[in-house]
Amino acid sequence: xxxxxxxxxxxxxxxxxxxxxxxxxxxxxxxxxxxxxxxxxxxxxxxxxxxxxxxxxxxxxxxxxxxxxxxxxxxxxxxxxxxxxxxxxxxxxxxxxxxxxxxxxxxxxxxxxxxxxxxxxxxxxxxxxxxxxxxxxxxxxxxxxxxxxxxxxxxxxxxxxxxxxxxxxxxxxxxxxxxxxxxxxxxxxxxxxxxxxxxxxxxxxxxxxxxxxxxxxxxxxxxxxxxxxxxxxxxxxxxxxxxxxxxxxxxxxxxxxxxxxxxxxxxxxxxxxxxxxxxxxxxxxxxxxxxxxxxxxxxxxxxxxxxxxxxxxxxxxxxxxxxxxxxxxxxxxxxxxxxxxxx
Amino acid sequence: xxxxxxxxxxxxxxxxxxxxxxxxxxxxxxxxxxxxxxxxxxxxxxxxxxxxxxxxxxxxxxxxxxxxxxxxxxxxxxxxxxxxxxxxxxxxxxxxxxxxxxxxxxxxxxxxxxxxxxxxxxxxxxxxxxxxxxxxxxxxxxxxxxxxxxxxxxxxxxxxxxxxxxxxxxxxxxxxxxxxxxxxxxxxxxxxxxxxxxxxxxxxxxxxxxxxxxxxxxxxxxxxxxxxxxxxxxxxxxxxxxxxxxxxxxxxxxxxxxxxxxxxxxxxxxxxxxxxxxxxxxxxxxxxxxxxxxxxxxxxxxxxxxxxxxxxxxxxxxxxxxxxxxxxxxxxxxxxxxxxxxxxxxxxxxxxxxxxxxxxxxxxxxxxxxxxxxxxxxxxxxxxxxxxxxxxxxxxxxxxxxxxxxxxxxxxxxxxxxxxxxxxxxxxxxxxxxxxxxxxxxxxxxxxxxxxxxxxxxxxxxxxxxxxxxxxxxxxxxxxxxxxxxxxxxxxxxxxxxxxxxxxxxxxxxxxxxxxxxxxxxxxxxxxxxxxxxxxxxxxxxxxxxxxxxxxxx
Numbered sequence: 001x002x003x004x005x006x007x008x009x010x011x012x013x014x015x016x017x018x019x020x021x022x023x024x025x026x027x028x029x030x031x032x033x034x035x036x037x038x039x040x041x042x043x044x045x046x047x048x049x050x051x052x053x054x055x056x057x058x059x060x061x062x063x064x065x066x067x068x069x070x071x072x073x074x075x076x077x078x079x080x081x082x083x084x085x086x087x088x089x090x091x092x093x094x095x096x097x098x099x100x101x102x103x104x105x106x107x108x109x110x111x112x113x114x115x116x117x118x119x120x121x122x123x124x125x126x127x128x129x130x131x132x133x134x135x136x137x138x139x140x141x142x143x144x145x146x147x148x149x150x151x152x153x154x155x156x157x158x159x160x161x162x163x164x165x166x167x168x169x170x171x172x173x174x175x176x177x178x179x180x181x182x183x184x185x186x187x188x189x190x191x192x193x194x195x196x197x198x199x200x201x202x203x204x205x206x207x208x209x210x211x212x213x214x215x216x217x218x219x220x221x222x223x224x225x226x227x228x229x230x231x232x233x234x235x236x237x238x239x240x241x242x243x244x245x246x247x248x249x250x251x252x253x254x255x256x257x258x259x260x261x262x263x264x265x266x267x268x269x270x271x272x273x274x275x276x277x278x279x280x281x282x283x284x285x286x287x288x289x290x291x292x293x294x295x296x297x298x299x300x301x302x303x304x305x306x307x308x309x310x311x312x313x314x315x316x317x318x319x320x321x322x323x324x325x326x327x328x329x330x331x332x333x334x335x336x337x338x339x340x341x342x343x
Numbered sequence: 344x345x346x347x348x349x350x351x352x353x354x355x356x357x358x359x360x361x362x363x364x365x366x367x368x369x370x371x372x373x374x375x376x377x378x379x380x381x382x383x384x385x386x387x388x389x390x391x392x393x394x395x396x397x398x399x400x401x402x403x404x405x406x407x408x409x410x411x412x413x414x415x416x417x418x419x420x421x422x423x424x425x426x427x428x429x430x431x432x433x434x435x436x437x438x439x440x441x442x443x444x445x446x447x448x449x450x451x452x453x454x455x456x457x458x459x460x461x462x463x464x465x466x467x468x469x470x471x472x473x474x475x476x477x478x479x480x481x482x483x484x485x486x487x488x489x490x491x492x493x494x495x496x497x498x499x500x501x502x503x504x505x506x507x508x509x510x511x512x513x514x515x516x517x518x519x520x521x522x523x524x525x526x527x528x529x530x531x532x533x534x535x536x537x538x539x540x541x542x543x544x545x546x547x548x549x550x551x552x553x554x555x556x557x558x559x560x561x562x563x564x565x566x567x568x569x570x571x572x573x574x575x576x577x578x579x580x581x582x583x584x585x586x587x588x589x590x591x592x593x594x595x596x597x598x599x600x601x602x603x604x605x606x607x608x609x610x611x612x613x614x615x616x617x618x619x620x621x622x623x624x625x626x627x628x629x630x631x632x633x634x635x636x637x638x639x640x641x642x643x644x645x646x647x648x649x650x651x652x653x654x655x656x657x658x659x660x661x662x663x664x665x666x667x668x669x670x671x672x673x674x675x676x677x678x679x680x681x682x683x684x685x686x687x688x689x690x691x692x693x694x695x696x697x698x699x700x701x702x703x704x705x706x707x708x709x710x711x712x713x714x715x716x717x718x719x720x721x722x723x724x725x726x727x728x729x730x731x732x733x734x735x736x737x738x739x740x741x742x743x744x745x746x747x748x749x750x751x752x753x754x755x756x757x758x759x760x761x762x763x764x765x766x767x768x769x770x771x772x773x774x775x776x777x778x779x780x781x782x783x784x785x786x787x788x789x790x791x792x793x794x795x796x797x798x799x800x801x802x803x804x805x806x807x808x809x810x811x812x813x814x815x816x817x818x819x820x821x822x823x824x825x826x827x828x829x830x831x832x833x834x835x836x837x838x839x840x841x842x843x844x845x846x847x848x849x850x851x852x853x854x855x856x857x858x859x860x861x862x863x864x865x866x867x868x869x870x871x872x873x874x875x876x877x878x879x880x881x882x883x884x885x886x887x888x889x890x891x892x893x894x895x896x897x
Contacts, residue, residue, distance in 0.1 A: 006814065009802050022730045023801070030721035037717045040692050041710055050632070050699040056887050057699045059634045067637055070689040071682065078678040081728045086671055088730025093667055108507070142503040143597060145662060145737060149803025152734040156663045158598060159502060160591025163664035176812060180737040180805035182496045184503060185423045188808040296592075 012171040012196065013151035018088045020152075025084065029077060092153055095166035099132035103214070103305040106137070106144035106157035106179065109186040114305060117206045118213040123192030125177060127169055128202035134166040136270055140301050145181035148194050156181055162271050169196040218310025219320065221303055225295065233319030239292060240285045243319055246273075246312045251286040273308045367770065367868040382467035383871060387474050388452035389768070391444055394478065396837075398440035403833065405433035410792075410823040416816050418809045426809040427494040428510065434497030439519055440481050442753055443611065446618035447564070448477070448529055450760045451557050453768060455533060457861035457869060458551050460542025460878040465535040473528040480522030487514035496807060498608070501589030501600040505581040513582050516575040523572040526614075530564030533557055542860065544880035548642070551859045551884045552635060555642040556621020559649040563610045563617070567653070571607035574600060598663050605656035613652040616748055617645055619756020620687055620716075623709050626759050627691050629857040630706035631698030634885035637690045644683035651680045658727060662736050670729055677727035684720045688713060703855065704778030708759035711786040715751025719744060722797065740800025746793045758782070758836070765840065766854050767861060770868040771847030777839040785832035791825025858885055 011017055048057075102125070103114045113121045127133050137146055139157035146165065147154035155165035179190035197205060222228055230239035240250075249265040250272075266272055266283050275282050277299070280292035299307070364370060368385045371377075378386055408429040412420045421429065452470065456463055464470050487493055493515045495504040504512050537558045541550070550558075577588050578600070587593025589600045628635045635641060657665060657673040665673075691713055700706070722744040725731045735741060766772055795818040804815050811819070853862040864878045 006802070007798060019730055019734050022728065023725065023734075026725050026728060026731065030718075030724060033721060034714075034717055037688060037692065038714050041695070041713050044692065044695040044698075045700055045702075045710060048631070048695060048698045048700050050701040055632070055699040057631070057633050057697055059886070059888065060636055060693070060697065061634065062637045062640075063693075066693070067640060067686075071686060074682055074685045078681055078724070081724060082675055082678055085674060085728035085730040085732075089670070089733065090667070092730065092733050142507050143500055145805075147737070147803070147805065149734065149738075154662055154733060154736065158664060160597065161664065176803065178803065178805045182427075182498075182500065182503070182807040184494070184507060185427065187427070188418070188423070188805075188810045191812075 009152075010150040010171070010173070010175060012169055012173065012175055013148075013153070014168040014170055015088070015092050016150065016152045016170075018091060022084050022088050026081060029081075093165070095134045095164070096132045096168075099134035099166050102127070102133055102135050103302075103309075104135050104137045104146055104157065105140060105301045105305070106146065106183075106190075107140040108142065108184055109179070109190040111144075111146065111177070111179070111190065111192055112302060114214055114302060115206065116214045116309060118217065119206055123177070123190075124195060125192070126195045126197060126202060126205055128199045129169050129172050129196050130199070132166055132168045134164055136305070137163050137165065138301050142183050143181045144179045144183050144190065147178040147180035148175060149178070150175035150194070154180055162274060169194075172196050172198060214306055214309040215313040216310075218306035218308070218313075221299070221307050222310055223320070225299065225307070227307070228320065228322050230292070231319070232322055233317075236322075238289070240288055241319070242311050243314050243316050246314075252283045253286040253288075254284040254290060255282065257281055270308055273311055274304055277304060277307065365866065366870060367866065368871045369769075369868050371871045380471070382463070382471055384452050384456050384463050384467065384470060385768075385869065385873075387470050388449050390474055391448040391452060391477070394481065395441050395444055395449060398436050398481065399833075402433050402436035402441055403830065405429045405436065406826065407830065409433060410826040412809065413811070413819045414823045416811050416813045416819075423809045424494060427496075427807070428488075428492035430807060431493050431496050432488055435484065435493070435515065435519070437749075438497055438611070438615075439522055440477075440484065442615040442749060443526055443564075444477060444529075445615070445753065445757045446622065446760060447533070447557060447560055447614070448473075448525075450622070450757070450764060451529075451533060451560075451618065454764060454861055455536060455554065455557055456540070457767075457865055457873055458554055458859050459537065459540060459545055460860045460864065460874065460880065461536065461540035462872050462874065464532050465539055466532050469528055470532055473525045473532070476528065477522055477525035480518045480520075480525060482518075483521060484515055484518030487511040487518060490514065498604060499575065499578060499600075500604075501578060501581070501597045502591070502595070505578045505588070505595075505600075506590045506592075513579050516579045520572050520575050520579075523568045526564045527568045530561035530568070533561040534565060537561075542878050542880050545860075546880075548639065549880055549883050550642075551621075552624040552638070552641050552645070553618070553621040556617045556619075556624075556645045559645040560614050560617045563614050563649050563652060567607045567610040567614070570603060571611070574603040574607070577603075598660070601660050601663065602656065605659045606653070609656045609659065610649075610652040612745070612748065613648055615753040616716075616756075617648060619712070619753050619760075620648075620684075621645060622756050622760045622763075623691065623712050624687075624694070625857075625859070626705045626709045626763055627694050628885045629763075629855050630703060630709070631695050631700050632856065632887045633694055633698040634883065634887070635690065636693035636696075637686075638883070638885075640686060641690055644686050647683040648680060651676065651683075655680060658732075661729060661732050674727055674729045674732075678724075681720065681724060681727070684716075688717055688720070702779070703762075704773075704775060704782055705759045705763035705855075707779050707782040708755050708762060711782060712752065712755045712759060715747055715755060715786075715789065719747030719751050722747060734803075735800055737806055738800035739796040739804045739806060742806055743793045743796035743800060746796075750789055750793070755785070758785070761836075763855075764861075765843070766850030767865070767867050767869070769844050769847070770850055770866075771843050772850050772854065773843035773847055774839050777835060781832050781835035781839075783832075784828060784835070788825050788828030788830070788832050792822050792829050793825070795819075795821040795825075856887070858887060 101116055105112045111123050113125050137155055137157045139159040144157040145154055151167040153165050153167050155163050173196055175194040177192040177194050231242050233241045233243055245268050248268050250268050252260050252264050252266050254260055278296045281290055284290045368383055412426055490511045492510055493512055494510045495508050495512055580586050581588045587595040589595040589597050624635050624641055655677045658677045661670050725735055762778055799818045804811055850867045852866050860878050865873055
C-alpha cells in the first residue's frame with residue numbers, strides 16, 4: 001500500500017509543467033498566508049491572554065493604512081493568479097492548427113474511441129508522443145467527463161453537442177483515464193488507460209487490425225443513409241454540394257423555420273455538420289429547399305462522426321456516383337464489419 | 344441590568360422548579376401542545392435544533408458509509424448503487440436539511456429578536472409555518488430515502504436526473520421544493536424583522552455583526568431559493584411528463600440545468616457560511632473584550648459577499664464547454680469574493696490584537712474556525728484560477744475545499760454559536776473541560792479527514808468514486824481514520840449538553856460579560872416575551888469599557 005504512494009501525478013503533457021508551475025505558485029502564496037494567519041492567531045491568543053476578571057483592554061476602531069494594505073495586496077495577488085491562470089488556460093483549450101483528430105463517444109459506462117485511420121478502441125486511447133492530438137467528444141446518454149490527470153486536462157462529454165480538448169503527450173507510458181463527471185451506477189468503472197507510444201510504434205499499432213479508415217466508413221454510410229440521393233454534387237442535386245465545404249462560411253437562408261437576415265453565414269465546422277444532419281431545419285443553406293429529413297435516432301454518435309469524417313475529407317469532384325440499386329443493409333454490414341460485433 | 348434581579352438563588356434539583364424559578368420561556372408551559380403550536384421564536388428555534396440535529400446524525404451516518412467503503416480500493420462494503428445513494432443522501436441531508444437551516448433557523452430564530460431588542464420576529468405565525476413546511480419537506484425527502492433513495496448526487500445534474508436515473512428523484516425534488524419555501528419564508532421574516540422591529544436607538548450601524556450577516560443571508564435566501572425550486576420543478580416536469588427541457592433527445596439543453604442550479608447553489612454556499620462569519624465576529628469580540636476592528640468594513644463585506652455570490656455561478660462549469668470568454672469573466676468575478684473574505688480574517692486578528700482573551704469553548708471554536716476558514720477560502724483560489732481548475736475540477740480537491748468551508752467554516756461557526764448561546768438558551772453552563780476537549784478532537788479529526796483529500800485531488804482522484812486505483816489507498820485510509828475521530832468529537836456535545844441541561848451550573852444572565860442586548864437585557868433563559876421593558880440603545884454594540892462584567896467563575 002505504501003510503496004505506490006506519491007505526492008504528485010505523472011507529468012506527461014506539454015501543459016502539465018505549466019499547470020504545475022502555476023499550482024506551486026498558488027501553493028506558495030496560500031501556504032504563506034495560512035502560516036501567517038495561524039502564527040498571528042496563536043501569538044495573539046497567547047500574548048493577549050486575559051489577565052484578570054476586570055481586565056478591559058482599550059478599544060481600537062480601525063487603522064486606515066492597515067486596512068488599505070490588506071485589501072490592496074490581496075487584490076494584486078489575485079490579479080496575478082487570474083492573469084497567469086488565463087494564460088495557462090488558453091494553452092489548455094486552444095489546440096494548434098495541425099493537431100491530429102481523434103473522436104471520443106462516452107456512454108454508460110464506457111469510452112468508445114475512433115481514430116481517423118479506422119482503428120477503434122474501448123476504454124483505451126493510443127496516442128503518439130510529441131504530436132498535438134485534438135479529441136472531439138460527445139456522449140450518447142448522460143454527462144461524462146474525459147479526464148487524464150497526467151496531462152492535467154479534462155473535458156465534459158455533453159450529449160447533443162461536440163466539445164473538444166487537446167494535449168501533446170511528452171512521455172511514453174500508460175496513464176490513467178477517468179470519467180470524472182458522475183454518470184450513474186458504474187461511474188467509477190468508466191475508467192481506462194491512455195497509452196502514449198513512440199511515433200513508429202503508433203504507426204505500427206494503427207496499421208494492425210485497422211479496418212478501413214474513418215472517412216471510408218463514412219462514405220459507406222453516405223450511401224447507406226441515402227445522403228447521396230440528394231447531395232449528388234452535380235446538376236441533378238436536390239441539396240447542396242458538400243465537396244470542400246468543411247471549415248467554409250456558408251450563406252444560409254432560414255434558421256429554425258424563420259427567414260434569416262440577408263447575408264447570414266455559418267461556419268461549417270463539426271458542430272454545424274452534426275446539427276444539419278440531426279436538425280436539418282436549424283440552419284438551411286441559401287438557395288435550397290428545406291426537404292431533408294431529420295436523422296435523429298437513425299444514426300449513432302459514432303456513425304455521425306464517420307459521416308462527418310467523410311464530409312471533411314470530401315474534395316472537389318469526389319462525390320461518388322449515385323448507385324441506383326442501393327445495396328441491401330446486409331451487404332453493407334458485410335462491407336463494414338463492426339469490430340464490436342465481432343467480439 | 345434589571346433582569347439580573349430576577350435570578351433566584353441556587354435551588355434543589357428535582358422539584359418545585361416552577362415555584363422558585365422565575366417564569367421563563369422553557370418553564371412557562373410544559374404541555375406538548377404549547378411546544379408544537381408555539382409562536383415563541385425561542386421555542387421554534389429549539390424545535391429546529393432538535394430536527395436539524397437528527398438530520399445531522401443521519402447525514403453523518405451516510406458519510407460514515409462513504410468513508411468506510413473508501414478504506415479499500417475495491418467496492419467491497421456496499422454495492423455501487425448503495426454507495427451512490429449514500430453520498431447523495433449525505434449531500435442532500437447535510438445541505439438542505441442541516442446546513443441551510445442550521446444557523447439561521449436555530450440560532451437566528453433564537454437570538455435575532457433578542458439581539459435587536461424585539462419581543463419576537465415580525466411574523467410569529469409565519470415563523471411557525473416555516474418550521475412545519477421544513478418538517479413536511481423533510482418527511483417527503485425521508486420518504487424518498489426510505490422508498491429506495493436517490494442516486495443522482497446532491498447536484499441533480501441532467502439528463503441523468505431527469506431521464507436516466509431509476510431512483511426516487513421526483514419524490515426528492517418535491518421534498519426539496521417544499522423545503523425551499525421554509526427557507527424563503529424565514530428569510531422574509533428576518534428581513535422584515537431587522538427593518539421594522541429594532542429597539543429604539545438601535546440604528547443599522549449599532550447592530551451586532553451577527554445581525555448584519557443574518558440580514559445578508561436572508562436576502563440571499565429570499566432571492567436565490569425560488570430559482571432552485573423552479574429548477575427542481577423542471578426536472579420533475581421532464582421526468583414525469585416528458586417535456587423536453589434538459590434532455591437533448593427531447594430537444595432540451597443539459598447544461599441549462601447547471602446554470603439554473605448553480606445560480607442558486609453557489610449563493611446557497613453563502614447562506615451556509617455568512618451567518619458563521621458574522622457570529623464569529625461577535626464571539627471574538629466578546630472573548631477578547633474588545634470592539635470589532637473595522638466594524639463597518641465587516642458589515643459591508645457580508646453584504647458584498649452576498650451580492651458577489653450571485654454573479655459567480657458559472658465557475659462550477661469551466662469544463663462543460665463554456666465559452667472561454669465567459670470562463671474568464673467568471674474567473675475574475677470569483678476572485679472578487681476572495682477579497683471581502685480575506686478582509687474578515689484580517690479584522691478578526693486585529694480584533695484580538697491587544698485584547699483580553701479568555702479561552703472558553705466558543706472562543707476555542709472561533710480560533711479553530713479562523714484557521715480552517717482561511718484554508719478553505721485560500722484553496723478556493725486554486726479553483727477560481729482557470730489554469731488549475733481544469734485539472735482540479737470534479738476531483739477530491741473540490742471535495743476537500745468545500746468541506747473546509749462547510750465543516751471548518753459553517754459547522755464550526757455553528758458549534759461556536761451553540762456553545763456561546765447555550766447558557767442563554769438553557770440558563771445553565773456546560774462543562775468547559777468537555778467542551779474544549781470536543782473542540783480539539785473535532786479540529787484534529789477534521790484536518791485528518793479532509794487534508795489528505797487535497798492531495799488525492801491533485802493526484803486526480805475523481806469525486807463520487809465507489810472504487811479507485813490502488814495507489815490512492817494510503818491517503819484514503821488516512822481520511823477514513825480521521826473521520827472516525829471527527830465522529831467522536833461530534834458525539835461528545837450530545838452528552839455534556841444533555842448533562843448540562845439537567846444538572847449544569849446556573850449561568851446567570853451574562854456569564855461571558857458580552858455587550859449585546861441578548862445578554863445585557865434578558866435573563867437566562869429569557870422570559871417568554873424576552874424583555875421586561877423595551878430596551879433603549881444609546882451606543883455601538885461592542886463597548887466593554889465602563890461595564891461591570893457579570894463573570895461566573897468556572
